[in-house]
Amino acid sequence: MKRLMPSLRSKKRYLAFELLSEEEANRGELVREVVSSASALLGDVLASECDIRVLGFEAGIGIIQCSHSRVTETRAALAAVTRVNGARATLHVLGVSGTVKRATEKYLHDHAVFEPKRGAFED
């Protein structure tokens, strides 16, 4: 199928995030949790408008894509995640950008995932 012209494609925002979790999680587990949280909090209709997609997730950090007009709703849906795969977890949005490249460079380079248990007040 012919690809949509750039001017016709829907505008996106890219959210760089870190996952603070009791146990390490993989992408599949995170996706399941984010989708179920969005559907429970926003309802299926609004969740579809948000168009949330987990683009990449590795070693506790990643990028989530959403519609440019639904950033607040997406943030709320991400904040409503309380557990990933049964282990307690919190999603922290580090920043929002209009391109994957910028989001990665600005927020994910040299970002070490925060560990509450380790070294309080040292950073």
Added chain:
Amino acid sequence: MGKRKFYDLCVHAVPDGDNSVEELASLARHFGYSGFALTNHSDKLPQKKPVLPSPEGFEIIRGIELVEENPSKLHGLVGKFRKNADVLIVHGGSEKVNRAAVENSGVDILNHPSFEKSSGINQVLAKAAADNEVAIGLNLRPLLHSRGSRRIRLLTDLRANLDLARKYDVRLVLSSDAMSCYDLRPPREMLALAELFGLEESEAIDALSTVPERILARNRPSPGKVREGVEVVEEADFL
């Protein structure tokens, strides 16, 4: 104007919650808060007063959340703890306790007012809360940890209280009511949730920043303060 300061005025640490004050504080600072109030429940206080750490660039505020079913005992507890707490919260949940809390100007925040089939606030209580400058607490933890019918109930109550608060000009305070590190949410996420739940953006920011600052300013009078409305100001303060 400088950068806006955000405060989470209801956080529980050991022995009430799961994590130590240090762990909670380092995470909250990482999230971008300027400080939080340690408000353990009054029925689960440690034997002796904990020494609060004071990390750089972060403020741990001494607070308490009173749990008491008997209104006259509650007034007694408010008097007892008021001097040592910069944030005094009452854990509501019955008509008598809610009423006692909003009628006592020593109380800063009323949390969890809803009970049975009521949102916990009506026009009488809202008016008293406005007169006595008692804020209504919006707590995220129960909203995040429930789903379906229970969460729907909580959100309905929240909306009802929000309408009353707007009509009678009652202050709102947005807090996490965190029991562990994993209950804390970054300020921007708190604002996003609050907006989704029906607050205007400016109301949400007030509830997380302006109102907490005002509560702290009220309970920590400046050194020159003589009495309500009378203050000795240094010349430098004008310039």
